[in-house]
Amino acid sequence: MKIRRQSQGPLSKGDQIEVKRPNGAYYAATVLRPPSAMQINMVFVEYHAEDGSKCVRGYVDLTHVRPSPPLELNRCFKIGDAVDAYWENGWHQGVVRDLLKDSKYVVGFHGNEGKVEEKSEIHQCNLRLHREWDDGSWVPSMAELANSSNENDDKPRNVKLKIVFRKKQADAEFRKGDEVEITSDEEGFKGSWYKAVIVEYRGNDKYLVEYSTSRKEDGVPLRAEAKAQHIRPCPPELSPVASFCLREVVDARYNDGWWIGVISRVLDGSKYAVYFSLPDEELEFDHLKLRIHQDWKNGKWIIASEENSRRLVMNSNRLLHKMDVNEKRFRVKFPKGTRVEVKSDEPGYEGSWYSAIIVDSLGNDKYLVEYLTLKTEDLGAFLREEAYASYIRPRPQHARCTRRYKLFENVDAWYNDGWWIGQVIKVLTTWKYAVYFQTTNEVMEFEHNDLRLHQEWINGKWIIPSKVRKSRIYQKKTCL
Numbered sequence: 001m002k003i004r005r006q007s008q009g010p011l012s013k014g015d016q017i018e019v020k021r022p023n024g025a026y027y028a029a030t031v032l033r034p035p036s037a038m039q040i041n042m043v044f045v046e047y048h049a050e051d052g053s054k055c056v057r058g059y060v061d062l063t064h065v066r067p068s069p070p071l072e073l074n075r076c077f078k079i080g081d082a083v084d085a086y087w088e089n090g091w092h093q094g095v096v097r098d099l100l101k102d103s104k105y106v107v108g109f110h111g112n113e114g115k116v117e118e119k120s121e122i123h124q125c126n127l128r129l130h131r132e133w134d135d136g137s138w139v140p141s142m143a144e145l146a147n148s149s150n151e152n153d154d155k156p157r158n159v160k161l162k163i164v165f166r167k168k169q170a171d172a173e174f175r176k177g178d179e180v181e182i183t184s185d186e187e188g189f190k191g192s193w194y195k196a197v198i199v200e201y202r203g204n205d206k207y208l209v210e211y212s213t214s215r216k217e218d219g220v221p222l223r224a225e226a227k228a229q230h231i232r233p234c235p236p237e238l239s240p241v242a243s244f245c246l247r248e249v250v251d252a253r254y255n256d257g258w259w260i261g262v263i264s265r266v267l268d269g270s271k272y273a274v275y276f277s278l279p280d281e282e283l284e285f286d287h288l289k290l291r292i293h294q295d296w297k298n299g300k301w302i303i304a305s306e307e308n309s310r311r312l313v314m315n316s317n318r319l320l321h322k323m324d325v326n327e328k329r330f331r332v333k334f335p336k337g338t339r340v341e342v343k344s345d346e347p348g349y350e351g352s353w354y355s356a357i358i359v360d361s362l363g364n365d366k367y368l369v370e371y372l373t374l375k376t377e378d379l380g381a382f383l384r385e386e387a388y389a390s391y392i393r394p395r396p397q398h399a400r401c402t403r404r405y406k407l408f409e410n411v412d413a414w415y416n417d418g419w420w421i422g423q424v425i426k427v428l429t430t431w432k433y434a435v436y437f438q439t440t441n442e443v444m445e446f447e448h449n450d451l452r453l454h455q456e457w458i459n460g461k462w463i464i465p466s467k468v469r470k471s472r473i474y475q476k477k478t479c480l
Helices: 142-153 306-314 317-329
Strands: 016-020 026-033 042-048 055-061 065-067 082-087 090-099 104-109 118-123 127-129 132-134 137-139 179-182 192-203 206-215 221-227 231-233 249-254 257-266 271-276 281-286 290-292 294-297 300-303 339-343 353-363 366-375 382-388 392-394 410-415 418-429 432-437 442-447 451-453 456-458 461-463
Touching: 016 042, 082 104, 082 118, 179 206, 192 221, 249 271, 249 281, 339 366, 353 382, 410 432, 410 442
Parallel strands: none
Antiparallel strands: 016 026, 016 065, 026 042, 026 090, 042 055, 082 090, 082 127, 090 104, 104 118, 132 137, 179 192, 179 231, 192 206, 192 257, 206 221, 249 257, 249 290, 257 271, 271 281, 294 300, 339 353, 339 392, 353 366, 353 418, 366 382, 410 418, 410 451, 418 432, 432 442, 456 461
């Protein structure tokens, strides 16, 4: 399903940007979450605090964000140049006041509220020419800078060039005491991860680790040597989900470890059948014994993508047959004119449901639907689209709740013309609540009448999932 809405901008997760703080300086930051349907003009970032003591996360207005400027190596400066100086973990605008020896400059920083200009000695490697980000481009441009640099190359300068190299990375990727997860190539243990603590680094990319859940016969924690390629940091704890979906990749808690599997069947009572390709078997698990699968790639944690799920599913003919039989058994036919809800998989709108009417059956498990709240781009008619049967469900029955919602109860919230799955994390008044959304990691306030009981359409019937425990990583987010 594709929703016609205003563009959310070019930012993507992992982009390196700069964020302007109230002191006027720019700080290097990483995009953790690009603008979403609920925060169109805000981006969620991580950057170091001004004192460098810790990492700060929060939302920033897009007007205070710009890309990182292109690098300029070995640029020399002259008195009067407007520069940015890296000082106190941020880039502060200043002016070159004097040239010193050993590739150093005296830089004056603009005073605030009539204060005297502050001066400081800054090394050349911590300076760059000041530029403004204006309407999607840098001013002055790179061509203008290059011409300026060429004009000044012939002029003698009493400045020594000092090339700074990065320090060589230590051989050990992990330190003593780090909590990690260990996997193995041994038969019967492939695809599983066990929690451990680094005891010491032994060289040649090998570590001595102590397992947190495995013990020897005398009760002493098991210690073993592990290769660096079999070690990863412990994945961050994600907010709990109300339910898992068919074909979703998960980690299942089994025999003191986490095993990678795929949801092969959704059962009653918040239980699931999980298929493991190594070994080739299927086991049942309670909801609380499962977690969202994450992959450790290039030094970052990435939530398992739909492509990964498809690859794991396609690797087993047995699983494909089992799920095909299961889906056919509970498949629902939707006659013309039936009022339904259609799920979105559009980035930023994942998991939201929109009211629609079945216009026609197109065959091959596809339908033509007309939305009741979404319109075409010219707003002249209600939007019509093709949708797969797996994205369609009947309207929930008895969804309206006459009682007050309870703390940590799962609900659907009406927002942006659709229903979004959330969790009550605070009861503000008798009929008003703060709701947390796991898909966007945001909190919003809602009136009672804008909420309904959350239900899952499973195996041809409506089921109210059991209440999910409060996420330990939940924190209220405030704009920077």
